[in-house]
Every structure is written in structure tokens, then in C-alpha cells.
Amino acid sequence: MSEYDRKSHLEKLHSERKANTRKKIDEAIQRLIRSNKSINFNSVSNEAGLSKATLYNNSDIRERIETLRNQQAQVPTPAQVKREMDENNKDAIIASLKRKIKNLLEENKQIKEQVKISYGDIYKKI
Structure with a gap:
């Protein structure tokens, strides 16, 4: 019987969950852009079905949302x-x-x- 590597299995699950979260966020942002709705942490959180803490804790996602929010603020x-x-x-x-x-x-x-x-x-x- 082959050895079960718990660490690699957990890393694999974690990377899959991370990829799934990114996919949900990307799709939510695209839907918000298509429907001309404002992009902020609340709207992305509601649209993606994720917590705001997830968005705030992930630095690249946080930066992306802040950038999009600032771009929308400049457009009347x-x-x-x-x-x-x-x-x-x-x-x-x-x-x-x-x-x-x-x-x-x-x-x-x-x-x-x-x-x-x-x-x-x-x-x-x-």
C-alpha cells in the first residue's frame, strides 16, 4: 500500500479552494461590470457569495477591488x-x-x- 502524504493532500486541497475562490471573485466582478453596478467589497462579496474578510485578507484581490472602485469613482x-x-x-x-x-x-x-x-x-x- 502506498504511503498517504497528508501534507501534499492538504496543499492540493488548499490550492484548489484558492483557485475556486479566485474564479468566483473574477466571475462576480465581470457580472458587476456588465450590469454597470458599483464595485466595492460589499457588492463583490454579495455577488460572489464570499465573506468580506476573504476579500480583505487576500492582498492581490483587495488591491484589484480597490483599483476598480477608484476607477469607478473617477467616472461620473x-x-x-x-x-x-x-x-x-x-x-x-x-x-x-x-x-x-x-x-x-x-x-x-x-x-x-x-x-x-x-x-x-x-x-x-x-
Whole structure:
């Protein structure tokens, strides 16, 4: 019977578990990127089904997540872009609304004149 080497067996199991963990993390990050979600320790932990301690304790994984998180922080979110567009365009929007109000007031005035004329025609017929 061959000798059982417990140490090599444990090293093999450990390396398999490590590879499986890396695979889960890589897939989770890819899913987060594809769905345009934020990448941070919480989101990767939830998506991969691993503890945050695992992510923090592994230095290269920790560095990767921090790098991705910093890259995303530099890119403005759609809400920020929309807010900036609104602030930049608010003067144009205000001017457009003022023109619309002026046109509506003029139209309202014309309709009131037509109603007066119509009432006068109706009164003459009576």
C-alpha cells in the first residue's frame, strides 16, 4: 500500500479552494461590470457569495477591488451627468418656458376676445 502524504493532500486541497475562490471573485466582478453596478467589497462579496474578510485578507484581490472602485469613482455616474446637464441647461429651459407662457397668455387673450364676440352675436339673436 502506498504511503498517504497528508501534507501534499492538504496543499492540493488548499490550492484548489484558492483557485475556486479566485474564479468566483473574477466571475462576480465581470457580472458587476456588465450590469454597470458599483464595485466595492460589499457588492463583490454579495455577488460572489464570499465573506468580506476573504476579500480583505487576500492582498492581490483587495488591491484589484480597490483599483476598480477608484476607477469607478473617477467616472461620473449617470445621475451626476444628468444633474450637470440640468444645471448647465437651466437658463435655456427657463427662457423656453417664458416664451411658452407668453404664447399661451397671448392665445388666452385671443380666445377671450372670440368669446366676447360670440356672446355679442348670441345676444343680438335673442
